[in-house]
Structures are given as C-alpha cells and as structure tokens.
Amino acid sequence: METRKNEPVRIGFYVCHCGVNIAHMVDVEAVAKYVATLPNVVVSRNYKYMCSDPGQEMIQTDIREQRLNRVVVAACSPLLHEHTFRGATEAGGLNPFYFQMVNIREHDSWVHTDRLEATRKAMALARAAIQRVPHHKPLEVKKVPINPDVLIVGAGIAGIHAAITMANAGKKVCLVEKEPSIGGHMAMFDKTFPTLDCAMCVLSPKMATVGSHPNITLWTYSEVVKVDGYVGNFKVTVRRKPRYIIEDLCTGCQECVANCVYKEPKFPDAFNLGLGKRKPVYMPFAQAIPSIAIIDPEVCLNFKRGKNPDGSYTVSDKCKKLCVVACGDRKAIDFTQKAVDKEITVGTIIMATGFKTFDPHRTPYYGYGVYPNVYTALELERVINASGPTEGHLVMRNGKEPKRVAIVHCVGSRDENTNRWCSRVCCLYSLKLAHLILEHTDAEVYNFYIDMRTPGKSMEEFYNRVAEEGMHLVRGRVADVYPDPNDTASGRLIVQAEDTLTNRILKIPVDMVVLSVGLEPRPEAEDLRRLFNLSCSSEGWFLERHPKLAPVSTFTDGIFLAGCCQGPKDIPDSVAQAGAAAAEAFSLIDKGYVEQEPNTAFVLAEECSGCKSCIPLCPYTAISFNEETKKAVINEALCKGCGTCVAACPSGSIVQNLFEDQEIFSEIDGVLAPLPQ
Amino acid sequence: MSDSTNKTPDGKWTPRIVAFFCNWCTYTAADLAGVSRMKYASNIRVIRLMCSGRVDPQFVVDAFAKGADGVLIGGCHPNDCHYVEGNYKCLRRYQMLKRMIADMGIEPDRLRLEWISAAEGEKVRRVVNEMVETVKQLGPLNIPCKFEEWDKEMEALAGHVAHSQSAAGAACPDHAKPQTAQTAHV
Numbered sequence: 001m002e003t004r005k006n007e008p009v010r011i012g013f014y015v016c017h018c019g020v021n022i023a024h025m026v027d028v029e030a031v032a033k034y035v036a037t038l039p040n041v042v043v044s045r046n047y048k049y050m051c052s053d054p055g056q057e058m059i060q061t062d063i064r065e066q067r068l069n070r071v072v073v074a075a076c077s078p079l080l081h082e083h084t085f086r087g088a089t090e091a092g093g094l095n096p097f098y099f100q101m102v103n104i105r106e107h108d109s110w111v112h113t114d115r116l117e118a119t120r121k122a123m124a125l126a127r128a129a130i131q132r133v134p135h136h137k138p139l140e141v142k143k144v145p146i147n148p149d150v151l152i153v154g155a156g157i158a159g160i161h162a163a164i165t166m167a168n169a170g171k172k173v174c175l176v177e178k179e180p181s182i183g184g185h186m187a188m189f190d191k192t193f194p195t196l197d198c199a200m201c202v203l204s205p206k207m208a209t210v211g212s213h214p215n216i217t218l219w220t221y222s223e224v225v226k227v228d229g230y231v232g233n234f235k236v237t238v239r240r241k242p243r244y245i246i247e248d249l250c251t252g253c254q255e256c257v258a259n260c261v262y263k264e265p266k267f268p269d270a271f272n273l274g275l276g277k278r279k280p281v282y283m284p285f286a287q288a289i290p291s292i293a294i295i296d297p298e299v300c301l302n303f304k305r306g307k308n309p310d311g312s313y314t315v316s317d318k319c320k321k322l323c324v325v326a327c328g329d330r331k332a333i334d335f336t337q338k339a340v341d342k343e344i345t346v347g348t349i350i351m352a353t354g355f356k357t358f359d360p361h362r363t364p365y366y367g368y369g370v371y372p373n374v375y376t377a378l379e380l381e382r383v384i385n386a387s388g389p390t391e392g393h394l395v396m397r398n399g400k401e402p403k404r405v406a407i408v409h410c411v412g413s414r415d416e417n418t419n420r421w422c423s424r425v426c427c428l429y430s431l432k433l434a435h436l437i438l439e440h441t442d443a444e445v446y447n448f449y450i451d452m453r454t455p456g457k458s459m460e461e462f463y464n465r466v467a468e469e470g471m472h473l474v475r476g477r478v479a480d481v482y483p484d485p486n487d488t489a490s491g492r493l494i495v496q497a498e499d500t501l502t503n504r505i506l507k508i509p510v511d512m513v514v515l516s517v518g519l520e521p522r523p524e525a526e527d528l529r530r531l532f533n534l535s536c537s538s539e540g541w542f543l544e545r546h547p548k549l550a551p552v553s554t555f556t557d558g559i560f561l562a563g564c565c566q567g568p569k570d571i572p573d574s575v576a577q578a579g580a581a582a583a584e585a586f587s588l589i590d591k592g593y594v595e596q597e598p599n600t601a602f603v604l605a606e607e608c609s610g611c612k613s614c615i616p617l618c619p620y621t622a623i624s625f626n627e628e629t630k631k632a633v634i635n636e637a638l639c640k641g642c643g644t645c646v647a648a649c650p651s652g653s654i655v656q657n658l659f660e661d662q663e664i665f666s667e668i669d670g671v672l673a674p675l676p677q
Numbered sequence: 678m679s680d681s682t683n684k685t686p687d688g689k690w691t692p693r694i695v696a697f698f699c700n701w702c703t704y705t706a707a708d709l710a711g712v713s714r715m716k717y718a719s720n721i722r723v724i725r726l727m728c729s730g731r732v733d734p735q736f737v738v739d740a741f742a743k744g745a746d747g748v749l750i751g752g753c754h755p756n757d758c759h760y761v762e763g764n765y766k767c768l769r770r771y772q773m774l775k776r777m778i779a780d781m782g783i784e785p786d787r788l789r790l791e792w793i794s795a796a797e798g799e800k801v802r803r804v805v806n807e808m809v810e811t812v813k814q815l816g817p818l819n820i821p822c823k824f825e826e827w828d829k830e831m832e833a834l835a836g837h838v839a840h841s842q843s844a845a846g847a848a849c850p851d852h853a854k855p856q857t858a859q860t861a862h863v
Contacts, residue, residue, distance in 0.1 A: 077708045106711025107723055117719040124722055535795035619761035642760035643731030664736055671722035672743040
C-alpha cells in the first residue's frame with residue numbers, strides 16, 4: 001500500500017514508556033493526549049515497550065486498520081531503534097521512509113530533572129515530527145555491491161585470530177602490521193593467566209598459520225597511510241617501510257646476522273624492551289613471522305647517519321658488507337630499498353591495533369628509570385621468559401637474583417593523576433608474575449594492591465590457588481620507593497605503603513620492584529582515528545557503536561573493532577572479540593551488498609540557475625556541470641548525503657532526501673510552536 | 678504566530694533554544710550524555726542533520742523568526758568531519774551569520790557554534806547549560822511579537838500614505854496595500 005497523491009495524511013503517533021526510563025520523567029499520557037489534538041493525527045497511543053513485538057505489531061495493525069500513511073514513534077535515539085521502526089512501518093505495508101523518530105529518552109528523560117519541563121519538551125519534539133512527516137516521500141534503499149576482501153590492521157592476538165577466521169572461510173585477508181613481526185604483546189609474555197600455559201606455545205602455531213595461509217596477504221613493517229571510500233568499497237593505501245631485505249628472497253637463515261661486522265650484539269633490542277642487545281641486522285625474535293631479517297639503518301655502518309628530507313636513508317657503502325657475502329646467491333639484501341605505497345581495495349576493515357603499557361616515568365615516586373632495580377611488569381615478562389635476555393634466569397640488572405620482590409599494582413590505573421580506569425588485567429598478571437617469581441627463585445614476594453579484582457571464568461580460582469603459594473598480599477597503595485639509607489651499596493629499595501587493613505605504615509626493604517603498569521590507548525590511536533574516520537572515547541580508546549548491543553561495530557559502517565584498541569581486556573576476551581568482529585564482517589560480506597541510506601541530494605533541473613556555487617563545495621566531486629543544459633548534475637553514486645550543497649544553493653534547487661528544506665523548516669516550526677498551558 | 682513567547686505554566690519566561698546537531702559527532706555526543714545520565718537544562722530542542730554543513734543560514738534565521746531565543750549549532754571537530762569538510766563550510770556560514778544577525782538587531786551571542794565529538798557528552802552538558810545562561814542574561818528575543826508590532830506600524834503608515842495620496846488625488850494601488858507577516862517575512 002503506497003500513499004497516492006492527494007490522499008489525506010493520516011499519522012499514527014506512538015509514545016514509548018521504555019519501562020520507566022521515559023515514563024518516570026515524561027508524562028507519556030499527556031504527550032499522547034496533546035499529539036492527538038494535532039492536525040493529521042489519526043491515532044495517538046502510549047505503550048510500555050514500543051520496540052517489543054507487541055509494540056511493533058500495534059503499529060502494523062494500525063497502519064492496516066486505520067489506513068495510516070505516516071508513523072511517528074517517540075522513544076529512544078534514532079541511532080538505536082530507527083531501523084526497528086522503519087522495519088515495522090514497512091511490515092505494515094508502508095514505505096519505511098514514511099516513518100520519523102522522536103528522541104525523548106537520551107535527549108529528554110535521561111538528561112532532565114523537572115518532569116513538567118521534560119514533558120513539555122517531549123511535546124515540542126513530537127510536534128516537530130508530526131509537522132515533518134507530511135512532507136516525507138517514499139524512498140528506496142540503494143544497494144551497493146560489497147567487495148569481499150577484508151583489511152585487518154594490527155597483528156597481535158586479536159588481529160591474528162580475526163585473520164585466520166576470515167581466511168579459513170575463504171575470504172581474502174590483507175593483514176597489516178606496523179612491527180617487523182606479527183605477535184604483538186602476547187608474543188612478549190611468558191605465561192598466561194589463569195591456565196599458566198606458555199604464551200608463545202599457544203600463539204606461535206597461529207602465527208605460523210598466518211604466515212603460510214594462502215588467503216592471507218601479510219604485510220609486516222607496514223602502515224596504513226590513507227583510507228578512501230565507504231563500506232563495501234574502501235580504497236586503502238599501505239606504506240611498506242623498507243627493511244632492506246627482499247622478503248621473497250630471504251630464507252630466514254640468519255647467516256647475515258652471524259656474519260655482520262659487529263661480532264657482538266651491541267644495540268638495545270626493542271622486543272626485549274632494551275634489556276637485551278641485537279646487531280644492526282637482526283631477527284625481531286626467534287619465532288618471528290615472517291621469518292625474515294631486518295636491517296636498522298640508524299646503526300648499520302653501510303648507511304650514512306641522519307635522514308634525507310624525504311625520510312629515507314643514504315647508502316654510504318663504507319662497510320665491508322659481510323652480510324651480503326654471507327647471503328651469497330640468495331641476494332636478499334638490498335640497501336637501496338625504498339618505502340613503497342600499495343593500494344588495495346577491501347569491503348570491510350577490522351581494527352586490532354592494540355594498546356600501549358603505561359609509561360611509569362609519569363609516576364616518578366616509584367623511581368622507574370632512576371633506580372635500576374625498578375622494572376615494569378612487561379620487562380619482568382621478558383626477564384622470566386626462556387627466550388628472553390637472561391634466558392629465563394630471574395636476575396636483576398646487576399646479575400643477582402632478588403631475595404625480596406615488591407609488586408606494585410595499579411600503576412597508571414585507578415589514579416586521578418594518571419588514568420582513571422581499571423586496566424582489568426593487572427591484578428591477574430601480577431598474581432601470575434608473583435607465582436612465576438616463586439617458581440624461579442626463593443624470593444619473598446609482596447603484592448601491594450588497592451582492591452584485588454579477579455573477575456571472569458576461572459580467575460577467582462586462580463587467585464585463591466596462587467595466593468596460597470606463600471606470597472604476601474598487602475592491601476595498600478604504595479606511596480614511595482626510595483633507596484635503603486642503611487644499605488646504599490646493594491641498590492636495595494624501601495617500599496612504603498599503608499596497610500589499610502591493619503592501619504599501619506609499612507616500610508619494606510626489597511631488592512626488586514615490579515610496577516604493574518596499566519593499559520593505555522596507543523599514541524598513534526588519534527591519527528588512526530582520523531584516518532579511518534572513527535571516534536574515540538574520552539580516554540582515547542576506539543569507540544564502539546553501542547557498549548552493549550554493538551560492541552565490535554563502529555560508527556563508520558564496515559569498520560569493526562577487535563582487542564585492546566577498544567579498551568583493556570585479557571587474551572580470552574580479545575580473541576572472543578576478534579571472532580565477533582570477523583562474524584560481523586562476514587554478515588556484511590555474505591549478504592553481498594550494503595544498503596545505503598537514501599539521503600542523497602539531487603538537482604531540480606528546472607530551478608537550477610547554473611551558478612555553479614555547489615560544485616566546489618562537494619568533497620566527493622559528485623557534482624558536475626552539464627554544459628549543454630547549463631545545469632548542475634549530482635552523481636547519486638558518489639553523493640554521500642551530507643547536504644552541504646543543499647545549504648549553499650542560492651535558488652533552493654538542490655534537494656536532500658530525508659532532509660528536505662521543507663522538512664527541516666517544519667521541524668523548526670514544530671519545536672517552537674506554542675504549547676498548551 | 679501570535680503567542681510565541683515561551684512561558685512555563687506558572688507564567689515565567691524561559692528561553693527556547695533550537696539546536697542543529699550533526700548526526701555523527703554532536704548528536705551522538707548528546708546521546709552519550711543521555712546514556713551517562715548527565716543533567717542539563719531542558720530548554721534545548723535538537724534537530725538532527727547529517728552534517729553541520731547542511732545548516733542552511735535560512736534555518737537559523739527562520740528559527741529566530743519563529744521565536745527561538747538562541748540557536749546552537751554542533752558539528753565535528755576540525756579535521757574530523759564525517760564528510761571531510763562540511764564543518765568548515767558551516768564555520769564560514771556561521772561567521773557570516775554572526776555579522777548578519779547583529780545587523781538585524783539580534784545579539785550575536787544568541788548564536789553559537791561548537792565542535793563536539795561523539796565522546797564529549799560532558800561538553801554537550803556544559804555548552805547547553807552555558808548557552809541557556811547566556812540567553813537568560815540576554816532576555817527574550819521574541820521576534821514574532823516584533824513582527825506584529827512592525828506590521829501594525831506598517832499598516833498605520835500605509836493608511837497614512839493612502840490618506841495623503843487620496844487627498845492628492847493620484848493613488849498607486851499596489852503601494853497602498855498593507856504589508857502583512859505573510860508577504861513581508863516568509
């Protein structure tokens with residue numbers, strides 16, 4: 001049933017109680033009563049839950065029985081349920097775009113405290129919609145085919161899991177990683193809570209799968225530099241930074257590393273957080289994928305120091321180049337390699353860019369960077385790890401085994417001065433590290449915590465188990481770490497804290513302090529946000545579309561979130577979220593097309609004066625000028641529906657679907673119309 | 678349009694502010710303020726547009742003409758526009774409008790443009806409250822009432838002209854027609 005021309009407008013109005021969410025602050029019956037008096041309104045009802053099946057059924061029945069041809073629902077935000085009610089309108093036999101939503105929950109009942117005022121506001125907003133809908137036109141959703149390929153940004157455990165899931169289902173995946181190897185933070189961990197299985201043992205088979213999967217194109221040491229286009233058809237430019245090793249020719253034999261003119265590793269090794277050393281040519285770590293060496297031009301003797309203006313390095317050719325000799329016929333070393341930009345087209349994108357650990361230089365009272373025996377938890381992971389700089393022997397920088405260790409929880413978490421949020425994993429990894437210290441040494445371990453937070457499956461059991469292993473658990477935030485005045489030679493430190501359970505100030509001498517640093521958004525998250533047109537929460541995490549109902553979707557259609565880039569989480573949750581992101585991407589791809597809001601603009605040729613004002617305004621170059629007719633023409637396929645040209649047209653000859661001038665003017669009139677006293 | 682003054686049932690004046698929020702940043706931020714249960718003044722009436730670039734200067738002028746005491750425009754931060762640069766177009770129109778409404782005798786502070794990102798629910802709360810305070814200080818604008826006064830003046834003037842012309846004996850019928858709100862302001 002479509003509305004015929006000149007058929008009188010018959011509006012059905014429905015105001016939702018949303019349980020008590022709306023009804024407690026807005027007198028819904030008064031709103032329904034008021035709207036019933038407005039022109040064209042045939043039905044005006046209120047109902048407990050409009051979005052429920054009976055609520056939607058009510059709309060459909062009314063459309064049929066009352067011959068409604070417009071529907072207005074006053075409920076929550078259109079960003080939440082506009083889709084639902086358009087569906088109900090369509091199911092009732094009307095064009096879905098004859099529907100209009102009024103937001104009286106997020107914009108009214110939840111933000112106001114005066115019931116009378118909130119009710120009047122709801123009436124005004126409802127009236128705006130009632131005046132708007134007569135101008136609505138039947139529109140059709142545009143279907144655009146979707147490119148089945150997917151881009152995944154970041155190859156930590158979340159990116160890896162998403163990539164394998166998609167690739168196993170036959171989708172072509174391009175996995176882009178900034179670092180020379182995939183693996184992310186998980187590859188740096190020793191063991192994982194609560195199972196205490198070794199991180200690399202569970203991760204490396206997945207890494208190897210990524211490296212060899214026929215459906216995965218793996219681009220490490222690469223960064224996304226440009227993103228154009230929209231869901232279904234993103235054009236992405238990826239910059240492949242030069243590693244000075246030709247990936248296809250390198251076999252990963254590491255002869256070049258063995259034969260480098262530097263006989264001993266001399267330079268701080270990033271993977272081991274500077275606790276170990278590497279040569280100018282090196283393998284990121286033993287199990288690196290791809291298993292390809294990389295040359296650091298900052299320290300390799302064959303490069304001149306300093307960068308060219310374009311950021312590249314100049315080859316000096318002053319080194320004996322024993323690495324090239326060692327590489328021999330493989331000819332994998334290429335000192336002249338330059339950054340290459342590659343353009344790919346994908347339909348969907350999964351962001352899995354991870355986190356950064358808190359920099360404890362920001363909490364100077366813990367002495368990190370001042371006292372050599374203060375470590376971050378991540379550094380301790382490397383020290384304890386069998387493939388780490390000390391081959392798994394828990395020794396401090398002075399080579400001695402610690403006798404007493406303090407683990408300080410909540411460093412850069414739950415703190416007004418640094419980060420307010422709980423990083424969720426620190427209590428558990430601190431308990432795990434305490435367990436590992438006890439496993440490796442005879443040391444006494446003190447855990448200083450604010451609250452012990454161990455939620456999740458098997459986590460509390462893990463806490464109870466390791467707590468019985470003979471560690472000290474002190475409820476109190478550490479206030480200060482300073483050298484023991486009685487023992488300056490050994491580097492012993494005093495940890496001062498108030499035990500809040502016994503109300504005593506404790507000053508505990510320890511050999512080693514481990515700071516359980518929190519999780520933070522990556523520093524480049526802001527740039528990525530811009531690049532991919534995402535939103536960030538005020539803390540800097542990528543913002544999901546809805547915290548409960550769309551936790552892996554973003555406000556940009558076709559881009560999904562996985563892992564810690566969305567907020568702190570542990571490995572099981574990161575993997576679960578990666579799977580969810582992959583499934584969301586699938587449901588888009590396998591549908592075969594994306595539906596686009598028909599909010600595009602078009603030119604009324606008979607009214608266009610051919611002034612060309614609109615043409616330079618369009619950021620998508622969707623508007624062209626027809627020289628024959630001397631009129632502007634909008635290419636509907638390119639138009640994204642911002643309406644900037646509509647606002648600029650001096651003759652009012654551009655119309656934006658869903659946001660026509662007359663619709664907006666009616667809304668303005670509606671919200672300002674006098675209300676009953 | 679005879680009674681456009683916004684009075685609460687107890688007869689007190691309270692400002693009415695029309696807001697044009699872009700779908701992607703500011704409207705979402707207002708949703709976030711709601712989800713976070715932040716409390717702010719109820720004088721604001723939000724109209725959703727896809728982009729602040731869609732804010733036709735006529736919308737702003739029309740809102741004032743129909744009785745708004747203030748107009749607030751919310752868009753994405755510079756560089757963050759969902760449509761690349763619609764917010765810059767909005768900024769240019771805003772600066773023009775600021776001068777234009779001043780010439781019309783409307784205090785420029787009655788119009789405000791703010792960049793509010795989807796994460797800044799708190800900023801919505803602050804900006805709305807500030808805006809309501811500013812407009813309260815400025816008092817009612819009430820242009821519809823002024824239109825009526827001007828219409829009365831025009832009628833009186835037209836009557837006066839007609840009278841003097843009929844006295845002179847050569848009236849031009851077009852000019853003698855009284856101008857009404859419909860012909861003058863729409």
